[in-house]
Every structure is written in C-alpha cells, then in structure tokens.
Amino acid sequence: MKNQFILFFLLMTAGVVNAQNVTGVDSREERIRALVGKMTLQEKVSLLHANSKFYVGGIKRLGIPEWALSDGPHGVRAEIDRDDWGYAGWTNDSATCFPPGTALAATWNPRLAYERGLVLGEEARCRNKDVLLGPGINIIRSPLCGRNFEYLSEDPLLISKMAVPYIRALQSKDVAVSVKHWLANNQEEHRDSIDVYMSERALREIYLPGFKAAVMEGGAYTVMAAYNRYRGDWCSENDWLGRQILRKEFGFKGVLMTDWGAAHSTVKAALAGLDLEMGTDIKDYNEWYFANPLVRAVEEGKVPVPAVDEKVANVLRVMFQTKVLGEGQRVKGKMNTPEHQRAAYNSAAEAAVLLQNNGNLLPLHLDKIRRVAVIGDNATRRHCGGGLSSEIKALYEITPLEALRQKWGDRVKISYAQGYEKRLDWKLIDEAVNAAKQADVAIVFGGLNHDFDTESSDKRDMALPYGQQVLIQEVAKANPNTVVVIVAGSPVELAGIVDRAPSILWAWYGGMEAGNAVADLLSGKVNPSGKLPFTLPVSLAQSPAHALGNYPGRGLKVNYEEDILVGYRWFDTKKIQPQFPFGYGLSYTRFAVSRFSTDKSSYGKDETIRARFDVKNTGEVYGGEVVQLYASDPVCSVLRPEKELKAFEKVFLQPGETKTVEVRVKVADLAFYDDSRKAWNAEAGEYILQLGNSSRTIFQKVKILVK
Template structure:
C-alpha cells in the first residue's frame, strides 16, 4: 500500500512538471502566451495516451465520475447535481444514498427565486458558496445553472430555471457561473437546447424558427459561453429539428464551437446519448448515463474504439474531446497541489442563502396595508397549510439536496414572535399525491375535516396566514403538471378561511405559476414565497413582520388562466405525434401578453414594497445614435416613503412600424436600487444600439432597423412610468 501511494505521488510530480505547474490564476504572463503554452502541453500529454486510454476518459465509469489514467497522472472527473446545493453522495453504481453522515449541504433558493431578486451580486455570492461546497466535497463539475426559457407554466423544471425572459436569464446566470468557477469547480450550464417541457422529454422533437432560437432561447447560453466563460455544457434529452440534441451538428459544432468559440466539455444528460458515430463526429465529448450496467458498453466506450478502428470516427476527433477535458482540468487546477480546498456549511454560506431568500420574496398584493404585521398590535395568528411545515430540500429528483437544515415558515414565525403572540397551527390540506418513477398519481379530494379545523382556528385569531402552493410532487424533474390548478383543494380552503377571517394573508410557495383567480380579488394580501432554501422560513417571517422590506419581482408572468399563455392559447403544448411546434415564435411570456393585449393576473417584473418610489428626470445621453454607439439613459429614483427599501428600475424598448413582427416591449436593461427613506439617487442604464436588432432569417444575421425607438422606464412590464425616444441611424 505504501509503495502504491508513493508511486502515485511520483506520477503527480511528473504531471506537474510536464504541465509546468499551470495555474489559471497566473496573471504574470500574457494570456495568449499562456494559452499557447497550455495547448502545447495538452498536445504533448495527448500524444502519450493510447486510444483505449483516451476513450476511457469520454464516458462515465460510475453514476457521477469518469475514469482516471493513472499511468500519466490524469485524475478522474467527479460530477455532482447541484443547481442549488451539492447533492448527497450516492453509491457509485446505483442511485441509492451512500449513507454518509457528512454530506449535508446548504440548500439555496431555487432558480426562479434567485432570478426574482433581480440582483446579479446575489447570483455571484450563490455561485461562490456552491463552488466552495463542491470543492469541500471533492467535486470537479457542478451541474448547473439551468437557463432554459420558461415557455409554459406547466413545465416541471420551471423552478430550476430562471425566467421567461432571455435577458434576465443571461444577466443572472453569468455571475452565478463565475462564482462557481472562481472556486476551481466547473459550472455546467443546461440543458442545451430548447428543453422546455418534461412531457416526452427523451423523445419529443422541437421545431421553431431560427429567429425565435436566436432572440429567445439562445441568449442565456451564449452569455454563459462568451461572458461567463462556462467550462462545460450539458446536452439536452430532446430532439431538435429531427436530431437528438446530443448529436446535433448544428447545436454542438456550428453554434457552440464555430459561432461562439466554446472550448469546454459538452456533456450528455444522463442517458441522452443515442449513437456512437454521429454523436462523436458532431461534437459530444462526454457520455454520462444511468441505465447501462457495463460501462464498456456505452456508446463512447468499446463501440467508439471500434468506430475509430473502422474509420467511421477519426482519432483526431477523439483527441479534440480529450483536449477539451484536459483544458477544463487545467482551468480548475486539478493538477495543482494548492487547488482550492473549499469550505462547507459555513456561516457565510447560510448568510448568502438568507440574503437571496429575503430579496426573492415578492409582495404581489397588499390591500388595506395588512402587511407588514405589527407584533405589538396582534395577539394571535392562525398559521394554516401543509407548506407551513413542509421541507422542500429533498425533492425534484436531480435538484434534491440533503440539507443541513431547512427553516420552515412555521419555525421562522415562532422564532420571530415572542410569547405574547399566540401561534395556532392547522394543516388545512393534505398532501395526497404520490410520485413514483416520474409518474404522478394525485388525489385532489377536499379534506373537509382539515378545512373545518383551519376555519375554527382562523376565526379565533387576529390574523390568518395560509401557506399554500406546490411541492416537489408538482415542481419536479421528469413530469409536467396536468394543469395550473392548486392541488389538494386549496381553493376551497382559502375561500372558507377568508370567510372566517377577513385579515387573511395567502403565501404561495411554488416555482411555477398557479391559478389564483378564485381568490386573488378577495384576499387582501398575497405573497410569493418560492422554494426558498435553508433560510426561507426566517426570511419569510422577517418580510411578514417588516424586518425586511420585500423587493422581489416576478421573473415570469402569472396568467389569470392557463389558456392565456401562448403555448396553451394556441394549443401547442405538449405537441402532437411527439412533435412540439413553437408557433408562438418570439412571443413568449410577457411579450405575448403585452402584444396580444391579454391582461395577466400579475405581470412580469411586478412586485410591491412597504415603501413607495418615484421615478423622474429621465434623460438620454444623445437623441440620435448610430448602430455602433452606446445609449445611456439616466433616471432619478426617490424613496418617497418612510421605510428603507429597494426598487428595480426596468428598461424596455418599443419600435413602432417595424418591418417585422416585434413584441410590444422587450426588456433591455435593469438595475436594483437600494434607498434609505426619503433619499434620492440618479442611476444610468446602458445598452448598445445593436442590442435593439432583430434576427433576420433571410440573411442569417442580426439587423438593426433605423427608426425612432421608445425607451421606456418602469417597475414592471405593465407599469411604464417614463419614456424617451431615441433615433437610430444606419
């Protein structure tokens, strides 16, 4: 054993000498010189590998790892699920938990919650904390973020994704990626591409225009590659224009490699590989899987060796893939003795999770100024609903987190309140659905006994707070919801409690829209609480009692009814004959609602505050610009209330008389502004004139129309407060 350890140590020393102790953080040399030197060293290392050794690096040898090449000191890659927390350890060759006692993680608010903060600095802090925890668990690649567009309210993975808007997706994912990768861990942006439904996800074939691709579905991925410099990308399950995504030359080579300059690893989703020759030649680098027991039988194992020997795949193609893997290993300092060691469940991580949770919470409605509650003015609270006590960390399949702890809303309220305020809990509704092997069997029968208990307690308390919404039987990988209805008879519960106590607050915990039309106009206060991480309960209590002024904004539209949403209004979801046609084209989310004059229940970007803000003195840097110039727009924001708070200034554009279909407005920039009560700040939002372009399919290029553009300032997509006109010349 001692001799074996000694031999491995010698190999590590040799590899470090061969690679020149390369560090991606070495800034002393010109970057082009470093790149040339690194490439030369990678070439040297690849030249020493046999074909069998190369191929062994291109497929999994456990559920979440690849093979090492010990002869040359090349380590294996260790991957982990973890868009909002490093997943618990599982057995190497099965999905059962490994039974570790030290693999609990900090559970961070999910993707939609993070995006609801509209605060890129929190995305950076989240990424940094996740990277540190991944390194402490000895992981090399963290499988996140998910940046697919929320095309339908029913998509089971909406909670993981960020937004219905491509710009908000892009702006939030870039710092998240940079945060992870700053800790010597590769981020893995997913799922590439147009993976917008879970129904028939492994076989559905998606068709959409090139313009919709470029304007709606590509921007976040492009930003991840070109701005975030993401090291890895996960190929999606679905087909795209008749070809599986993990063997699509258009997606993997033409767009990623040739157009965007991606140099990292393209990883298949687990069991998303369907061929050897096509997948290898068209750009897939690493095959991961779940079903095949013998790893040598993977498409990228013995069949790939045979394909090379038969001349169907050139060995140069294999070399490309190995070089991509080695490049990521170098960038994450996997050969370095002083690689970032990481840290685990630190107070800083908990604080980062709390900060996101607090800023994510959205105040949708606050009639009668029922919120914030004053603990000195109330003597009793009825806390009602299964979600008041339910923990959401261990759910959603690949998003499951074995959390060190998760504070529920009821726990958060009890910690916040002193003994003078009596807290009465009633379950209100019962979780009766069962989720097995991605199949949901739901029983939405109203539980009259639980409702009567809730009504009785609500009637005797000063205030009733109902914690409802969804759980991971509905917000989950592997299945889409059957409809937008609240499960378990919650509509009846809310109506009955409201009759018993008019001072009723409804809190929705969900990562996707739900139908609130039966009570939204009657309940005085509605709060959107998300699946909000380890500190979600504490953050919720602090918002409800005014320690935190809510500043979250909705990252997606809340429709009145499902048929108002584009894919459902046009009867396009989930498709016919396993083909999904995106005929709504660029009119996704608020673009559809605004352009078609359909009033939502709550608009994209909507979110109230306990204070008030005034926008004034909007001005442009210049009234006429050329296509190569930058546009700056200044606006003064004043906190006119008596409470410190934050507002999100949102900049939209509109072009009248366009030659092509344009949505009524498009988000172009935003900034979150924190202001003390009574203070004023002038902020500047900047956009490049070329960012107002549309994608012209006939020339396969971006085209900027000359004309007069309205630049509109508001605090939601349906609340535009100021505007200025800028003229763009060719």
C-alpha cells in the same frame, strides 16, 4: 476512406483551429497535446465516458485523476452510490440549500447570483467535486413545465444577467459549471422523445441568448446536451447545435456532455462535437456509445483519430482550468459556514414577491396582535429534499411555523391547523376556519410542493392542488385579515383568491432559511423587493403555447408557433391582461422615478445608449426597487413585441434618499434577427425606451433615433 474522414473533420473544425492560430498556442495547450500524445486509444476513450453514476475514469500512469461530478444548481447534492441511484449514507455531505432558480431570478440582483456561485463553488470543492451540474437556464415557455422551478425566467436578458455572475463566481473556486439543458428542453412531458421545431428568429432572439452569455461572457467550462431532439436530431448528436453554434459561433472550447442517458449514437455524436457521455444505464460502462464502440469506430475508420483527440483535449483543458492537473494550488473549499447560511437567507428574503397588500395588512404589527392562526401544509413541509436531480440534503431547513414560533412566540399566541392534505378534506378545512375565527390574523401557507415542481413530469394544470382555493376562500370569509403565502416555483392560478385574501406574498421554495426569511418579511423586518421573473396568467388558456394548442406537441413533435412572443412579449403584444405581469412586485414603501433621459437623441448602429434616471424612496421605510428599461420598435419591417427588456437595476434606498442611476444599452441590442438576411438587423428609425417597474407599469418614455 480514413483519410477522407480526417480531411472532413479538419475542415469541419477549421474555425477552432484558426482561432487558436491567431491567439497563439500557450504552454497549457502544449501540455495538453503532450498528454494526448502519450495515451493509447483505449486511454483516450476512458476519459470520454463515465465509469459510474457521477465519475469519469482517470489515467493513473499519467497522473490524471478521476473526474467527480455532482448535481447541484442550488446546492451540492448528497453523495450517490457509484453504480445506482441510492444515497451512499455519508454523514458529512449535508450542504447549504439555496432557493431554486426562479427564486434567484426573482431577486433581480446579480450580486446575489455571484454570492451563490461562490458558496456553491466552495462547498463543491470541500466535497472534492470537479463539475457542478447547473445552472439550468432553459426558457420558461409553459407554466406547466415540471422544471420551471430550477430554471430562471421567460426572458433571455434576465436569464443572462443572473447566469453570468453565478458561473464566474462558481468557476473562480476551481469547479466547472455545466450549463443546461442545451437546447429547448422547455417541457418534461416526452422530454426524451419530443422533436422541437422553431424559427431561426425565435432560436436567436429567445432560446440562445442565455447560453451565448453563459459561454461567451460567463466562460462556462462545460455544457450539458438535453434529452430532446432539435429539428430532427438528438441534441447530443446535433451538428448544427454542437459544431456550428456552440463551437464556431460561441467559440466554446470546453466539454459538451450528455444529460444522463441522452446519448443515442457513437459515430454521429462523435462527429457532431459531443465530448462526454454520462448516464444511468446499469449495463457495462465499457459498452456505452463512447466506450468500446468508439474504439471500434476509430479502428474501422468511421471516426478519425483527430476527433477523439479534440474531445480528450477538451476534457484536459477543463481539468487544467480547474487546477485538477496543477497550475497552482486548488481551492480547498468549506462547508456550511455562517457566511453561507447568511447568503441563503439573503437570497430567500430578497426573492419574495409581494403580489397584493390591500389595506396595508402587511407588515404585521405584532404589538397590536394577540393571536395568529397559521394554516396550511406548506407551513410545516420541508422542500429541500425534493425535485429529483435538484434535491439537497440540507444541513437544516427552517419551516415557516418553526420560525414564526421562534421569532414571535414570546409576543403572540400561535395556533396551527394543517388545512389541506393530498385531497379535499372538509374536516381539515373546518379546523382551519375555527382557528382563523379565534385569531386576529390568519396566515395560509399554500402553493405547490415537489409532487408538482419536479424533474421528469409536468403539471397537469395551473390549479392550486388539494382543495386549497376552497380552503383560502373559507378562511378569508372567517377572518378578513387573511394573508396568503404561496410556496411554489412555477405559475399557479390565483384568480379564485385575489378577490378574497387582502394580502398575497409569493415566497417560492426558500431553501434552508425559508422560514426565517418569511417570518421577517411578514413582520416588516425585511421589506419585500422581489419581482416576478415570469408572467402569472389568469388561466392556462392565456399562455401562448396553450392558447395556440402546441403543448406538449403532436406525434412527439412540437412546433413553437408562438415564435418570439413568449411570456410578456405575448401578453403585452396581444393586449391580454395577466393576473400579474412580468417584473411585478410591491413594497412596504413607495418609490418615484424621474428625470429619465439619454445622453443623445440620435445614435449610430455601433454606439451605446447611456440612459439616466433618478430613483427616490418617498415612503417611510428602507426598501429596494427594480427599475426596468424596455425598448419598442414601433415601425419595423417585421413583427416585433410591444416591448422587450433591455436593462434593469435594483436600487436600495433609505426613506427620502435619491440615487441617480445609469444603464447602458448597445444599439446593436435593439436589433431583431432577420431570417431573410440570416443576420441581426437594427433598422434605422425611431425607437421608444420605456422605464417602469414591470412590463405593464411604465413611468416615462424617451424616443431615440437610430441612424
């Protein structure tokens, strides 16, 4: 019986073995095999499960140290007690806090993703961390998902283009990323019990590309299995996900770990490719699925020894890649440098999206203003410490009110009214209205906080909470020069205020430099250049998952009936007008895009399209534009979205300056996944390339032929 298991396992992993034979076995692999050969079964298993909340035990006699992990997709989390979720009370674990995932994606600037990765890697190493848990790259499928703020976008290409440089930069500092959550963790409601179903086409076109890019282009060293089930099996013991796709298709040779407490079995998980069990249960760590039960499963012949050896080798390989086990001097790291703080500021400033600016109220001309009324709880609230697993003990956090007073206080008189609290309070509204009446400009800081954007629960609706809509309407009635600043990480309903407030700036959770960035954006020191990374619906009912009634699922099962029509793919294809479209964002200057062309008019399926265009700043101030290239396949054998993002470029220009930009798109990337053939299919025929600055604003189109 034991020999049958061994034969089964070797056949199952033949793709990996063959790949190693082709490339040759280097000295690192020889050292890994030598180390594995010196271990007892108990020692091997000790490397495959946690021995505390964020540590994995080492093997002292072999010189293998403990492995230290930390939360931290946008900052290294403060030190946690070894055996509970309390904070350890360190005085030297304050960190740089960046804006979270949706804000990073809103920059549409891969360079900023790379800068963030460098900073996070340096600070993780300074804290002696070996694995940083992030980035989170799940698709934003519903506006209600509590973790939308941690994720990046509704579009797989934007996710990929931002995640890859983040991963490469962070891992260059000898720290492993853990890309999460593998797979289809698109809601927090019932996340630890929901069973997700979708078509193979939706999986391939929408939900896999970010992870594929993270592994195959970014070289991610670890991947975190999600809590949910996928097609009946838990993600931590899903052979299709763990073996067939991650290992064989993507060639992943790193560590597949669980989310905390996401393991459900020993034998099934071991055979499906899980390497490392992490968790939150306070029971004896030796009784976890991948501890003593795994030892017994091997001794009873239920799990072959080669399966355990493969897992240990995966852990050791990541240790070698990050220089935990030698192979050069490891990066020492550094914390809270001026360069780190500048990177956090740049990320916050470049993420902000100017949604509306009627009458060019923004930027504010401080030389013409005497009084400013600052209104709203989010003007004084600090957000870095919220969101559960993504909470950061920031070295500092500048609130908007603090920054406005510091930067503007010598020129204008600034008053403050709270405006709202956790219920509709007319006394607070009246105070805000009185402040607005006495001011030249009223600035309302509203939106959400981490009572709503948080791990473990989803929002109930898209409404602005605490009576904010009434507050904004009353303030705008009292002062027509009202600016609304939205602080949030996921879509909120703005229908009740877009016709009342002339200017709306979406500032996200801005991290430690939030206030400084917002103040500079409002004054015009910085020109907004962010673009929405998701579609902002008029109402929740417009969103595909909710329009079709398949959120959060029925009977702990959810079927993604919208299929490939996620986000703007749904809105554009169904001709539904959102509040603001995907990719949208205004500027204090103007841009002209012209001379859109391709290097050829006809392409073979293995060729690459080279598209060129000119971008000119026709306004009066320096600014940045994100030019977006979409593709359409008007005549196809299957339903295709009205358009799909295929490339983008962020261009910064001085007034009057023109730049010629070239972007490249592989013809293969125009393909759809053909369920009938179980393969990608770029059908011959005509395609339309569309150039614009949102999914709904297209400047020029070019037709090409695929032979």
